Protein backbone atom coordinates (compact mmCIF):
# COMPACT_ATOMS: atom_id res chain seq x y z
CA UNK A 1 0.00 0.00 0.00
CA UNK A 2 1.14 3.52 -0.75
CA UNK A 3 -0.19 6.75 0.78
CA UNK A 4 0.07 10.35 -0.27
CA UNK A 5 -0.64 13.21 2.11
CA UNK A 6 -0.12 16.97 2.11
CA UNK A 7 -0.15 17.90 5.77
CA UNK A 8 0.80 21.55 5.29
CA UNK A 9 -1.83 24.16 4.45
CA UNK A 10 -0.23 26.44 1.86
CA UNK A 11 -1.09 30.15 1.65
CA UNK A 12 0.23 31.84 -1.50
CA UNK A 13 -0.37 34.69 -3.92
CA UNK A 14 -1.03 38.36 -3.20
CA UNK A 15 -1.10 39.34 0.47
CA UNK A 16 -0.28 35.82 1.62
CA UNK A 17 1.48 37.25 4.69
CA UNK A 18 -1.90 38.50 5.91
CA UNK A 19 -2.35 34.96 7.24
CA UNK A 20 -0.06 36.02 10.10
CA UNK A 21 -2.77 38.41 11.33
CA UNK A 22 -5.55 35.87 10.81
CA UNK A 23 -4.00 32.77 12.38
CA UNK A 24 -5.45 31.71 15.73
CA UNK A 25 -2.18 31.60 17.70
CA UNK A 26 -1.55 34.10 20.50
CA UNK A 27 2.06 33.72 21.55
CA UNK A 28 4.53 33.42 18.72
CA UNK A 29 8.27 32.70 18.60
CA UNK A 30 9.70 33.99 15.32
CA UNK A 31 12.87 32.06 14.41
CA UNK A 32 15.08 33.57 11.75
CA UNK A 33 18.68 34.46 10.86
CA UNK A 34 20.51 37.72 11.73
CA UNK A 35 20.41 38.94 8.11
CA UNK A 36 16.62 38.90 8.10
CA UNK A 37 16.20 40.04 11.72
CA UNK A 38 18.35 43.13 11.16
CA UNK A 39 17.00 44.05 7.71
CA UNK A 40 13.71 45.61 6.55
CA UNK A 41 12.10 42.22 5.82
CA UNK A 42 11.36 41.39 9.46
CA UNK A 43 8.77 44.21 9.57
CA UNK A 44 6.69 42.33 6.98
CA UNK A 45 6.45 39.53 9.56
CA UNK A 46 6.10 41.47 12.81
CA UNK A 47 3.63 44.13 11.54
CA UNK A 48 0.69 41.70 11.04
CA UNK A 49 1.54 40.04 14.39
CA UNK A 50 1.44 43.41 16.17
CA UNK A 51 -1.69 44.59 14.35
CA UNK A 52 -3.59 41.48 15.42
CA UNK A 53 -2.46 41.81 19.06
CA UNK A 54 -0.26 38.73 19.26
CA UNK A 55 2.61 38.48 21.72
CA UNK A 56 5.85 37.62 19.98
CA UNK A 57 9.61 37.38 20.36
CA UNK A 58 12.26 37.09 17.68
CA UNK A 59 15.03 34.50 18.05
CA UNK A 60 17.66 35.24 15.40
CA UNK A 61 20.55 33.00 16.36
CA UNK A 62 20.22 30.79 13.28
CA UNK A 63 23.20 30.29 10.96
CA UNK A 64 23.60 28.37 7.67
CA UNK A 65 23.27 24.60 7.81
CA UNK A 66 21.60 24.36 11.22
CA UNK A 67 24.54 23.48 13.51
CA UNK A 68 23.67 21.54 16.67
CA UNK A 69 24.98 24.17 19.15
CA UNK A 70 22.65 26.86 17.77
CA UNK A 71 19.72 24.44 17.88
CA UNK A 72 20.38 23.79 21.56
CA UNK A 73 20.22 27.55 22.25
CA UNK A 74 16.90 27.67 20.35
CA UNK A 75 15.51 24.74 22.36
CA UNK A 76 16.32 26.63 25.58
CA UNK A 77 14.66 29.76 24.23
CA UNK A 78 11.50 27.89 23.24
CA UNK A 79 11.18 26.17 26.62
CA UNK A 80 11.57 29.54 28.38
CA UNK A 81 9.10 31.45 26.17
CA UNK A 82 6.59 28.60 25.69
CA UNK A 83 4.97 29.83 22.47
CA UNK A 84 1.83 28.29 21.00
CA UNK A 85 3.29 28.73 17.49
CA UNK A 86 6.67 29.04 15.82
CA UNK A 87 6.96 31.24 12.77
CA UNK A 88 10.07 30.10 10.88
CA UNK A 89 11.35 32.75 8.49
CA UNK A 90 14.32 32.24 6.18
CA UNK A 91 16.04 29.81 3.88
CA UNK A 92 16.27 26.09 4.48
CA UNK A 93 18.71 26.65 7.34
CA UNK A 94 16.25 28.75 9.36
CA UNK A 95 13.30 26.49 8.62
CA UNK A 96 15.27 23.30 9.35
CA UNK A 97 16.60 24.83 12.59
CA UNK A 98 13.04 25.74 13.62
CA UNK A 99 11.77 22.24 12.90
CA UNK A 100 14.54 20.67 14.98
CA UNK A 101 14.09 23.20 17.80
CA UNK A 102 10.38 22.37 18.07
CA UNK A 103 11.00 18.62 17.84
CA UNK A 104 13.69 18.57 20.56
CA UNK A 105 11.98 21.11 22.87
CA UNK A 106 8.67 19.23 22.85
CA UNK A 107 10.62 16.00 23.36
CA UNK A 108 11.91 17.51 26.62
CA UNK A 109 8.67 19.18 27.73
CA UNK A 110 5.48 18.65 25.74
CA UNK A 111 3.71 21.61 27.36
CA UNK A 112 1.30 21.98 24.38
CA UNK A 113 0.92 21.15 20.68
CA UNK A 114 2.96 23.95 19.16
CA UNK A 115 2.13 24.86 15.56
CA UNK A 116 4.77 25.64 12.94
CA UNK A 117 4.22 28.27 10.26
CA UNK A 118 7.08 28.16 7.74
CA UNK A 119 7.83 31.19 5.58
CA UNK A 120 10.62 30.55 3.06
CA UNK A 121 12.77 33.48 1.93
CA UNK A 122 14.69 31.44 -0.64
CA UNK A 123 13.14 29.41 -3.46
CA UNK A 124 15.13 26.27 -2.84
CA UNK A 125 14.72 23.63 -0.21
CA UNK A 126 10.94 23.15 -0.06
CA UNK A 127 11.53 22.61 3.65
CA UNK A 128 8.23 24.44 4.36
CA UNK A 129 6.33 21.31 3.27
CA UNK A 130 8.70 18.44 4.01
CA UNK A 131 9.06 16.07 6.94
CA UNK A 132 12.86 16.43 6.78
CA UNK A 133 15.33 18.61 8.62
CA UNK A 134 19.08 18.56 8.24
CA UNK A 135 21.15 19.05 11.38
CA UNK A 136 24.85 19.75 11.03
CA UNK A 137 27.53 18.50 13.41
CA UNK A 138 30.46 20.77 12.47
CA UNK A 139 32.92 18.95 14.76
CA UNK A 140 32.24 15.45 13.40
CA UNK A 141 31.67 16.96 9.92
CA UNK A 142 28.40 15.08 9.53
CA UNK A 143 25.04 16.32 8.27
CA UNK A 144 22.29 14.32 9.96
CA UNK A 145 19.03 14.13 8.00
CA UNK A 146 16.10 13.89 10.45
CA UNK A 147 12.92 12.35 9.05
CA UNK A 148 9.60 12.34 10.92
CA UNK A 149 6.02 13.39 10.12
CA UNK A 150 6.11 15.47 13.32
CA UNK A 151 8.74 17.75 11.73
CA UNK A 152 6.28 18.91 9.06
CA UNK A 153 4.97 22.46 9.34
CA UNK A 154 1.22 22.89 9.79
CA UNK A 155 1.17 25.96 7.55
CA UNK A 156 3.41 27.51 4.89
CA UNK A 157 3.24 31.03 3.53
CA UNK A 158 4.68 31.61 0.05
CA UNK A 159 5.20 35.32 -0.58
CA UNK A 160 7.64 36.15 -3.37
CA UNK A 161 8.22 39.66 -1.94
CA UNK A 162 10.51 37.98 0.58
CA UNK A 163 12.69 36.46 -2.14
CA UNK A 164 13.44 39.60 -4.16
CA UNK A 165 16.49 40.46 -2.08
CA UNK A 166 18.17 37.09 -2.70
CA UNK A 167 21.44 37.84 -4.58
CA UNK A 168 22.12 36.16 -7.95
CA UNK A 169 24.59 33.56 -6.62
CA UNK A 170 22.10 32.32 -3.98
CA UNK A 171 19.26 32.43 -6.56
CA UNK A 172 21.41 30.15 -8.73
CA UNK A 173 22.32 27.72 -5.93
CA UNK A 174 18.83 27.45 -4.47
CA UNK A 175 17.21 27.27 -7.93
CA UNK A 176 19.43 24.33 -8.87
CA UNK A 177 18.47 22.71 -5.54
CA UNK A 178 14.83 22.91 -6.71
CA UNK A 179 15.75 21.28 -10.02
CA UNK A 180 17.71 18.54 -8.23
CA UNK A 181 14.80 17.82 -5.87
CA UNK A 182 12.39 17.54 -8.79
CA UNK A 183 14.69 15.38 -10.95
CA UNK A 184 15.73 13.08 -8.10
CA UNK A 185 12.10 12.65 -6.98
CA UNK A 186 11.12 11.96 -10.61
CA UNK A 187 13.59 9.09 -11.06
CA UNK A 188 13.54 7.84 -7.44
CA UNK A 189 12.72 4.17 -6.86
CA UNK A 190 9.89 5.50 -4.66
CA UNK A 191 8.26 7.63 -7.34
CA UNK A 192 4.49 7.48 -7.76
CA UNK A 193 1.90 9.28 -9.89
CA UNK A 194 1.41 12.09 -7.35
CA UNK A 195 5.10 12.84 -6.89
CA UNK A 196 5.63 12.56 -10.65
CA UNK A 197 2.96 15.18 -11.41
CA UNK A 198 4.40 17.58 -8.83
CA UNK A 199 8.00 17.07 -10.02
CA UNK A 200 7.11 17.47 -13.67
CA UNK A 201 5.41 20.83 -13.09
CA UNK A 202 8.33 22.00 -10.99
CA UNK A 203 10.86 21.05 -13.71
CA UNK A 204 8.79 22.86 -16.34
CA UNK A 205 8.72 26.07 -14.26
CA UNK A 206 12.45 25.92 -13.47
CA UNK A 207 13.18 25.49 -17.18
CA UNK A 208 11.36 28.71 -18.02
CA UNK A 209 11.90 30.94 -14.99
CA UNK A 210 15.16 30.18 -13.14
CA UNK A 211 17.44 32.08 -15.53
CA UNK A 212 14.98 35.00 -15.57
CA UNK A 213 15.02 35.21 -11.76
CA UNK A 214 18.82 34.95 -11.78
CA UNK A 215 19.25 37.72 -14.36
CA UNK A 216 16.73 40.09 -12.77
CA UNK A 217 15.91 39.55 -9.10
CA UNK A 218 13.10 42.11 -9.34
CA UNK A 219 11.26 40.08 -11.98
CA UNK A 220 8.26 39.46 -9.71
CA UNK A 221 6.61 36.99 -12.06
CA UNK A 222 9.74 34.82 -12.31
CA UNK A 223 10.26 35.02 -8.52
CA UNK A 224 6.65 33.95 -7.86
CA UNK A 225 6.95 31.04 -10.27
CA UNK A 226 10.24 29.84 -8.75
CA UNK A 227 8.76 30.12 -5.24
CA UNK A 228 5.91 27.81 -6.26
CA UNK A 229 8.30 25.46 -8.12
CA UNK A 230 10.37 25.11 -4.97
CA UNK A 231 7.30 24.13 -2.95
CA UNK A 232 6.09 21.70 -5.65
CA UNK A 233 9.51 20.01 -5.70
CA UNK A 234 9.42 19.83 -1.89
CA UNK A 235 6.05 18.05 -2.03
CA UNK A 236 7.41 15.71 -4.73
CA UNK A 237 10.48 14.60 -2.80
CA UNK A 238 8.58 14.49 0.48
CA UNK A 239 6.64 11.65 -1.12
CA UNK A 240 9.25 10.04 -3.41
CA UNK A 241 12.47 10.89 -1.54
CA UNK A 242 15.73 11.87 -3.28
CA UNK A 243 18.85 10.16 -4.62
CA UNK A 244 22.61 9.97 -4.87
CA UNK A 245 23.12 13.64 -5.79
CA UNK A 246 21.82 14.65 -2.36
CA UNK A 247 23.58 11.75 -0.65
CA UNK A 248 26.91 12.97 -2.06
CA UNK A 249 26.16 16.72 -1.79
CA UNK A 250 25.60 16.43 1.98
CA UNK A 251 29.23 15.28 2.37
CA UNK A 252 30.60 18.17 0.28
CA UNK A 253 28.64 20.56 2.49
CA UNK A 254 29.77 18.97 5.74
CA UNK A 255 33.46 18.74 4.77
CA UNK A 256 34.05 21.78 2.57
CA UNK A 257 31.13 24.17 3.32
CA UNK A 258 30.01 24.18 -0.29
CA UNK A 259 26.46 25.62 -0.26
CA UNK A 260 23.87 22.86 -0.49
CA UNK A 261 22.32 23.85 -3.82
CA UNK A 262 25.71 24.50 -5.41
CA UNK A 263 26.98 21.04 -4.42
CA UNK A 264 23.86 19.50 -5.99
CA UNK A 265 24.22 21.57 -9.16
CA UNK A 266 27.83 20.46 -9.61
CA UNK A 267 27.06 16.78 -8.98
CA UNK A 268 23.79 16.47 -10.92
CA UNK A 269 25.24 16.01 -14.46
CA UNK A 270 27.66 13.35 -13.13
CA UNK A 271 24.88 11.46 -11.34
CA UNK A 272 22.57 11.47 -14.37
CA UNK A 273 25.43 10.10 -16.45
CA UNK A 274 26.08 7.40 -13.85
CA UNK A 275 22.42 6.48 -13.29
CA UNK A 276 21.55 6.35 -16.99
CA UNK A 277 24.87 4.69 -17.82
CA UNK A 278 25.05 6.98 -20.84
CA UNK A 279 28.36 8.68 -21.53
CA UNK A 280 29.83 10.97 -24.18
CA UNK A 281 30.62 8.03 -26.46
CA UNK A 282 27.38 6.07 -25.87
CA UNK A 283 25.48 4.85 -28.94
CA UNK A 284 21.89 3.66 -29.30
CA UNK A 285 21.33 0.44 -27.41
CA UNK A 286 18.60 -2.20 -27.54
CA UNK A 287 18.15 -1.98 -23.77
CA UNK A 288 18.63 0.88 -21.34
CA UNK A 289 18.64 1.32 -17.58
CA UNK A 290 14.99 2.04 -16.53
CA UNK A 291 15.90 5.59 -15.43
CA UNK A 292 16.74 6.48 -19.07
CA UNK A 293 13.06 6.60 -20.01
CA UNK A 294 12.32 8.96 -17.15
CA UNK A 295 15.33 11.22 -17.88
CA UNK A 296 14.16 11.34 -21.52
CA UNK A 297 10.72 12.50 -20.38
CA UNK A 298 12.38 15.22 -18.29
CA UNK A 299 14.27 16.35 -21.41
CA UNK A 300 10.93 16.42 -23.22
CA UNK A 301 9.33 18.53 -20.44
CA UNK A 302 12.22 21.00 -20.82
CA UNK A 303 11.72 21.10 -24.59
CA UNK A 304 15.04 19.33 -25.23
CA UNK A 305 13.70 16.10 -26.61
CA UNK A 306 15.88 14.46 -29.26
CA UNK A 307 15.44 11.70 -31.79
CA UNK A 308 16.69 8.92 -29.53
CA UNK A 309 17.09 8.19 -25.84
CA UNK A 310 20.87 8.58 -25.79
CA UNK A 311 20.61 12.05 -27.35
CA UNK A 312 17.77 13.03 -24.98
CA UNK A 313 19.77 12.11 -21.89
CA UNK A 314 22.90 13.79 -23.31
CA UNK A 315 20.92 16.95 -24.05
CA UNK A 316 19.53 16.98 -20.50
CA UNK A 317 23.07 16.69 -19.08
CA UNK A 318 24.31 19.44 -21.40
CA UNK A 319 21.38 21.71 -20.53
CA UNK A 320 22.22 21.40 -16.81
CA UNK A 321 25.87 22.18 -17.60
CA UNK A 322 24.82 25.27 -19.60
CA UNK A 323 22.57 26.43 -16.75
CA UNK A 324 25.45 26.06 -14.30
CA UNK A 325 27.81 27.90 -16.63
CA UNK A 326 25.34 30.75 -17.29
CA UNK A 327 24.80 31.17 -13.55
CA UNK A 328 28.53 31.01 -12.77
CA UNK A 329 28.34 27.77 -10.79
CA UNK A 330 31.75 26.05 -11.01
CA UNK A 331 31.89 22.80 -12.94
CA UNK A 332 34.72 21.39 -10.82
CA UNK A 333 35.80 21.54 -7.18
CA UNK A 334 39.25 22.78 -8.32
CA UNK A 335 37.57 25.94 -9.73
CA UNK A 336 36.32 26.94 -6.26
CA UNK A 337 39.88 27.98 -5.41
CA UNK A 338 39.81 27.48 -1.63
CA UNK A 339 40.11 23.68 -1.46
CA UNK A 340 43.47 21.95 -1.92
CA UNK A 341 43.72 18.83 -4.04
CA UNK A 342 45.39 16.91 -1.21
CA UNK A 343 42.72 17.84 1.31
CA UNK A 344 39.95 16.94 -1.14
CA UNK A 345 41.41 13.62 -2.29
CA UNK A 346 42.22 12.59 1.28
CA UNK A 347 38.52 12.85 2.14
CA UNK A 348 37.12 11.06 -0.90
CA UNK A 349 36.92 7.66 0.77
CA UNK A 350 35.23 8.83 3.99
CA UNK A 351 32.84 10.99 1.98
CA UNK A 352 31.95 7.99 -0.20
CA UNK A 353 31.27 5.85 2.90
CA UNK A 354 29.02 8.56 4.34
CA UNK A 355 27.24 9.07 1.00
CA UNK A 356 26.56 5.34 0.79
CA UNK A 357 25.00 5.44 4.27
CA UNK A 358 23.06 8.68 3.62
CA UNK A 359 19.27 8.12 3.70
CA UNK A 360 18.84 9.94 0.34
CA UNK A 361 21.03 7.41 -1.50
CA UNK A 362 18.67 4.53 -0.69
CA UNK A 363 16.13 5.58 -3.35
CA UNK A 364 18.63 6.29 -6.12
CA UNK A 365 17.52 4.47 -9.31
CA UNK A 366 20.91 2.75 -9.67
CA UNK A 367 22.47 1.13 -6.60
CA UNK A 368 26.01 2.47 -6.28
CA UNK A 369 28.96 0.87 -4.51
CA UNK A 370 31.71 2.72 -2.67
CA UNK A 371 34.14 2.60 -5.59
CA UNK A 372 31.59 4.13 -7.99
CA UNK A 373 30.94 7.00 -5.57
CA UNK A 374 34.67 7.55 -5.03
CA UNK A 375 35.12 7.74 -8.81
CA UNK A 376 32.37 10.37 -9.13
CA UNK A 377 33.98 12.47 -6.35
CA UNK A 378 37.36 12.15 -8.13
CA UNK A 379 35.82 13.11 -11.49
CA UNK A 380 34.34 16.20 -9.82
CA UNK A 381 37.81 17.54 -8.94
Ligand SMILES: NC(=O)c1ccc[n+]([C@@H]2O[C@H](COP(=O)([O-])OP(=O)(O)OC[C@H]3O[C@@H](n4cnc5c(N)ncnc54)[C@H](O)[C@@H]3O)[C@@H](O)[C@H]2O)c1
Nearest residue numbers: 035064065091092093121122125127130132134165166260
Ligand atom coordinates in the same frame (compact mmCIF):
# COMPACT_ATOMS: atom_id res chain seq x y z
N1 LIG B 1 14.41 20.17 5.07
C1 LIG B 1 14.54 19.90 3.79
O1 LIG B 1 13.66 19.27 3.23
C2 LIG B 1 15.76 20.37 3.08
C3 LIG B 1 15.90 20.14 1.71
C4 LIG B 1 17.04 20.60 1.08
C5 LIG B 1 18.01 21.29 1.80
N2 LIG B 1 17.86 21.48 3.13
C6 LIG B 1 18.87 22.22 3.94
O2 LIG B 1 18.62 23.62 3.82
C7 LIG B 1 19.85 24.33 3.95
C8 LIG B 1 20.05 25.27 2.78
O3 LIG B 1 18.99 26.18 2.69
P1 LIG B 1 19.02 27.37 1.63
O4 LIG B 1 19.61 26.85 0.36
O5 LIG B 1 17.67 27.96 1.57
O6 LIG B 1 20.09 28.37 2.20
P2 LIG B 1 20.27 29.05 3.65
O7 LIG B 1 19.02 28.99 4.43
O8 LIG B 1 21.49 28.47 4.25
O9 LIG B 1 20.53 30.56 3.22
C9 LIG B 1 21.66 30.88 2.41
C10 LIG B 1 21.97 32.35 2.61
O10 LIG B 1 20.93 33.13 2.04
C11 LIG B 1 20.57 34.18 2.91
N3 LIG B 1 19.18 34.56 2.63
C12 LIG B 1 18.06 33.86 2.93
N4 LIG B 1 16.97 34.53 2.48
C13 LIG B 1 17.43 35.67 1.89
C14 LIG B 1 16.79 36.78 1.26
N5 LIG B 1 15.47 36.83 1.08
N6 LIG B 1 17.58 37.78 0.76
C15 LIG B 1 18.94 37.72 0.87
N7 LIG B 1 19.59 36.71 1.47
C16 LIG B 1 18.83 35.68 1.98
C17 LIG B 1 20.79 33.61 4.29
O11 LIG B 1 20.96 34.63 5.24
C18 LIG B 1 22.06 32.77 4.09
O12 LIG B 1 23.20 33.57 4.25
C19 LIG B 1 20.94 23.29 4.03
O13 LIG B 1 21.30 23.08 5.39
C20 LIG B 1 20.30 22.03 3.48
O14 LIG B 1 20.90 20.86 3.96
C21 LIG B 1 16.75 21.06 3.76
Ligand SMILES: [Fe+2]
Nearest residue numbers: 125177181260
Ligand atom coordinates in the same frame (compact mmCIF):
# COMPACT_ATOMS: atom_id res chain seq x y z
FE1 LIG C 1 18.24 19.90 -1.48
